[in-house]
Amino acid sequence: MKRRSLLKSTLLPMIAMTVLAAVLGGCAGGKTADSSSRITIGIPQDIDSLDPHLMTAAGTKEVMFNVFEGLVKPDASGDLVPAVASEWTVSEDAMRYTFTLRDGIRFHDGSAVTVGDINYSILRAQGTGIVPALSEIAVVNTPDDKHVEIVLNQPDSDFLCNLTCAVIPEKNTSPETTPVGTGPYKFVSRSPQENIIVTRFDDYWGEPAGIKDVTFKIEANADAIVMDLEGGSVDMFARITSAQRDQLSDKFEVYTGTMNLVQALYLNNAFGPFADVRVRQALSYLLDRQGVMNFVSDGEGAALGSSMYPAFTKYFLPELNDLYPTDVDKAKALLKEAGYDEAHPLEFSITVASNYQQHVDTAQVLAEQFAVSGVVKASINTVEWNTWLSETYKARNYEATVVGVDASTLSATALLSRFQSDADNNFVNYSSPEYDKAYQEAMSAVDDAAKTEAYKKCERILAQDAASVYIQDLPCFVALNKKYTGYQFYPLYVQDVAALKPAE
Amino acid sequence: MKRAGRKFSQYWRGNVMFRVGFVLTAVMLLFVLIGAIHTPYPPTAMNEGAKLSGFTPAHPLGTDHLGRDMLSRLMTGAGTTLLIALGTVLIGAFCGSVIGALCGYFGGLLDESLMRIVDALFAFPSILLALLFVSLFGSGRYHVIIALGIAFIPSFARTVRGEFLRERGRDYVTSARLHGVSHLRIIFFHILPNAGDVLLSSVLIGFNNAVLAEAGLSFLGIGVQPPDASLGRMLSESQQYLFKAPMSALLPGFLLVWMILGFSLAGEGVRAGER
Numbered sequence: 204m205k206r207r208s209l210l211k212s213t214l215l216p217m218i219a220m221t222v223l224a225a226v227l228g229g230c231a232g233g234k235t236a237d238s239s240s241r242i243t244i245g246i247p248q249d250i251d252s253l254d255p256h257l258m259t260a261a262g263t264k265e266v267m268f269n270v271f272e273g274l275v276k277p278d279a280s281g282d283l284v285p286a287v288a289s290e291w292t293v294s295e296d297a298m299r300y301t302f303t304l305r306d307g308i309r310f311h312d313g314s315a316v317t318v319g320d321i322n323y324s325i326l327r328a329q330g331t332g333i334v335p336a337l338s339e340i341a342v343v344n345t346p347d348d349k350h351v352e353i354v355l356n357q358p359d360s361d362f363l364c365n366l367t368c369a370v371i372p373e374k375n376t377s378p379e380t381t382p383v384g385t386g387p388y389k390f391v392s393r394s395p396q397e398n399i400i401v402t403r404f405d406d407y408w409g410e411p412a413g414i415k416d417v418t419f420k421i422e423a424n425a426d427a428i429v430m431d432l433e434g435g436s437v438d439m440f441a442r443i444t445s446a447q448r449d450q451l452s453d454k455f456e457v458y459t460g461t462m463n464l465v466q467a468l469y470l471n472n473a474f475g476p477f478a479d480v481r482v483r484q485a486l487s488y489l490l491d492r493q494g495v496m497n498f499v500s501d502g503e504g505a506a507l508g509s510s511m512y513p514a515f516t517k518y519f520l521p522e523l524n525d526l527y528p529t530d531v532d533k534a535k536a537l538l539k540e541a542g543y544d545e546a547h548p549l550e551f552s553i554t555v556a557s558n559y560q561q562h563v564d565t566a567q568v569l570a571e572q573f574a575v576s577g578v579v580k581a582s583i584n585t586v587e588w589n590t591w592l593s594e595t596y597k598a599r600n601y602e603a604t605v606v607g608v609d610a611s612t613l614s615a616t617a618l619l620s621r622f623q624s625d626a627d628n629n630f631v632n633y634s635s636p637e638y639d640k641a642y643q644e645a646m647s648a649v650d651d652a653a654k655t656e657a658y659k660k661c662e663r664i665l666a667q668d669a670a671s672v673y674i675q676d677l678p679c680f681v682a683l684n685k686k687y688t689g690y691q692f693y694p695l696y697v698q699d700v701a702a703l704k705p706a707e
Numbered sequence: 708m709k710r711a712g713r714k715f716s717q718y719w720r721g722n723v724m725f726r727v728g729f730v731l732t733a734v735m736l737l738f739v740l741i742g743a744i745h746t747p748y749p750p751t752a753m754n755e756g757a758k759l760s761g762f763t764p765a766h767p768l769g770t771d772h773l774g775r776d777m778l779s780r781l782m783t784g785a786g787t788t789l790l791i792a793l794g795t796v797l798i799g800a801f802c803g804s805v806i807g808a809l810c811g812y813f814g815g816l817l818d819e820s821l822m823r824i825v826d827a828l829f830a831f832p833s834i835l836l837a838l839l840f841v842s843l844f845g846s847g848r849y850h851v852i853i854a855l856g857i858a859f860i861p862s863f864a865r866t867v868r869g870e871f872l873r874e875r876g877r878d879y880v881t882s883a884r885l886h887g888v889s890h891l892r893i894i895f896f897h898i899l900p901n902a903g904d905v906l907l908s909s910v911l912i913g914f915n916n917a918v919l920a921e922a923g924l925s926f927l928g929i930g931v932q933p934p935d936a937s938l939g940r941m942l943s944e945s946q947q948y949l950f951k952a953p954m955s956a957l958l959p960g961f962l963l964v965w966m967i968l969g970f971s972l973a974g975e976g977v978r979a980g981e982r
Contacts, residue, residue: 450950557929585929
């Protein structure tokens, strides 16, 4: 009797459940074609603002790149392409930029984009001050309902890259909560610390996005990334480490690119010994770039010889990598001239943020490479990221530090302007009248070739002065489930989701 | 010395816990001592060709992510951890005993005011206090010792104060007072030896906490500075390679367990021996 009841109470429901599960499974199986029109992308931190003119974090901009567009936008090769504007002209003196509004372009809410919206957006972005370069704008004219003319205070042939700032509708009174743009995806919802959901904008002016529904899931716990990818709750994650890459199964395609930053041993030029160019050059001679890359990033990445990374093909000078070939004897001779020898070694500390393991590892390898000479003793001082930001970066209270500096706009200025003697963010305290002159030359040049040449001159001066010990651009790995394809690397901090499509 | 010897043999015969704990600790000390004199490789020497190698004849316990010999690093790392824990307990026990003794013996306003400060310190977890000190005075092993030492004062002060409160009303204290013995002499020569056993077991427990606190601080990247090794530092560096080279995390973890198990068993043994 007891046994029968057991059969009845347990076994039958179990059988029923199994059958039901099979039916449900069948349904899900039938929907696979549809499931790939939906993707979940892991992002490392929550976004700081939905208002395109207030957002500052690179991690926010790379997500909202899919929602907002400016008059122009960057493409994967690093060029600026038309977006809200269909074409533009620049006056001879590089003072006047005239844009033609794209025909029939609409906002996500269905309303047409007008020149008034563009005028409003540019002045609003200028008002928030998040993009300092916008202050160069003297006036925005709207001669008719198809054209916008931007007049600058001074000539700047490189100004276009700042006009990627989002165009938003003037009548939207709450851009902070209901963002409306013109991008390939429109905003659906946001749950703080959880996710941001966007969906394809069907009236997009350009190539429609390949995947319909996109969820950006916030993955605050870096250790869980591999498990979430393997478990299927996340389909893509940008910037995984090489150790994480090695743990992924063949369900994933791993795209290899570079992080687009200049990782260097930045030397505080105001710190006694580093004021001497011979000491800085000696450190460069002691560096073995390939050695560092072998240790820190399994030999991957790109060697750098100045403050410029290879994704900027137009400005990058590969020959600077060989300016200081590893030469211990030469380094020792230079150090001797500067007054350092085995009895009086050069001692300094390398401050590094403890949360960036690759920077900590780089510092350790560097200390080891410097020690080979017997004349340089580098100690390492790890600090917390916020301490690094306030003490090292802002207060410039350090001797040397390992960090990666990235570019916020598609312009060489992003990587070079900080080395002007009086730049606010010149955290290495580099000071060279020659550099300042070359940089001013680049700023005032109207002709593109002359401008490029002036930028290259800046890079050469930095390298010859050994302003810092330039090391590498770190490799970047993007994991994408093989259900999808089409990931594109940008020379900027951008995730172009519209380029992804279901693999077929 | 003779008394210590007698105590030792009493504990040794008394219980298994003490014997096991003592042997574990002795082996650990031997390991650390050998490491202080000689390691198979320099503990910071990197080897590009042997990154995260498994157990090989050249590197019996493998290498870490920069190709540094694990055995050598474990030897010096355990030594560093031990040194920090020892220094921490010394500072904590000394300052804590003095504060606790004065408070417990004299009582009154001094007791009230000092103990309220101690209470305030007690309200924070010791690792948080240490974090605060480290961010104020900088990192590095000596700063860590001082930071942790200060953070450990309250628990010692409380224990010792309790003992003194109990002892100060005893007849031998009263008679010593009547004989005109000075307060300081009574505190340190008459009462303190009687608090010795309680102090000893709290030193042993405090030692364990100090080992863990050092590991915690170094794990957070603000304790021992690279390229130096400590068990916490090694754990923190290995976490990225957990799947690829689990041994680089398991070995320092195992050594940490060994160290703590040895000391806490010995401490437990002493406590049991007193009953």
